[in-house]
Amino acid sequence: MVSLVIQHIEQPKKIIEEGLYRKSGDLAKINKMKTEINQKGPKCIKFEDKEEIHTYTGLLKLYFREMPEPIIPYNLYGPCIVAAGSPAEIRSQMIAQVLGLLPPANKAILKLLCVHLQKESWLGFGVKLLIECR
Numbered sequence: 001m002v003s004l005v006i007q008h009i010e011q012p013k014k015i016i017e018e019g020l021y022r023k024s025g026d027l028a029k030i031n032k033m034k035t036e037i038n039q040k041g042p043k044c045i046k047f048e049d050k051e052e053i054h055t056y057t058g059l060l061k062l063y064f065r066e067m068p069e070p071i072i073p074y075n076l077y078g079p080c081i082v083a084a085g086s087p088a089e090i091r092s093q094m095i096a097q098v099l100g101l102l103p104p105a106n107k108a109i110l111k112l113l114c115v116h117l118q119k120e121s122w123l124g125f126g127v128k129l130l131i132e133c134r
Contacts, residue, residue, distance in 0.1 A: 001042035002109055004025050005060045006116045008047045017053050025058030033059050071110050076101055 009015055029051070036044050047056070064071070072080055076098055083094035099107065 001037060001045070002060065003112060004042055004045060005063075006112060007055050009053060009056055009060075010119060014053045020053065020120055021057050021061065023054045025052060025128055026054035027058070029055045030058045030062055034062060037090060043078065071106050071113070072102070073106065 009020070033045060033055075079098045079101075080095075082093065083098050087096050099110070102110065
């Protein structure tokens with residue numbers, strides 16, 4: 001489900017939308033999509049161009065909020081905080097060690113999400129610069 005929604009969001013005219021993850025989507029539509037996914041599976045999502053992109057980003061945010069266990073499991077939260085707060089010269093190595101302990105599915109979702117958010121951040125920054133330069 002995550003990769004399907006991200007692929008839709010990353011379409012050229014959609015990923016540059018202002019406030020992509022900051023603005024809320026239509027909660028009724030998000031809940032309707034969630035129900036359909038729970039009943040029929042993620043491939044039932046009908047991506048419609050007329051649908052506001054924030055509805056799809058809202059669906060993605062809801063999915064992550066409702067996961068039974070977060071992408072970084074509770075047992076790795078402490079080590080992750082320690083790694084992030086470690087001295088700069090060993091921080092990357094410590095973070096890599098913690099990420100190496102992630103279950104394969106969690107690691108795949110985290111990678112997909114990080115790549116997506118990096119694209120969104122760079123494209124959003126570029127669009128903002130273009131608007132300010134006018």
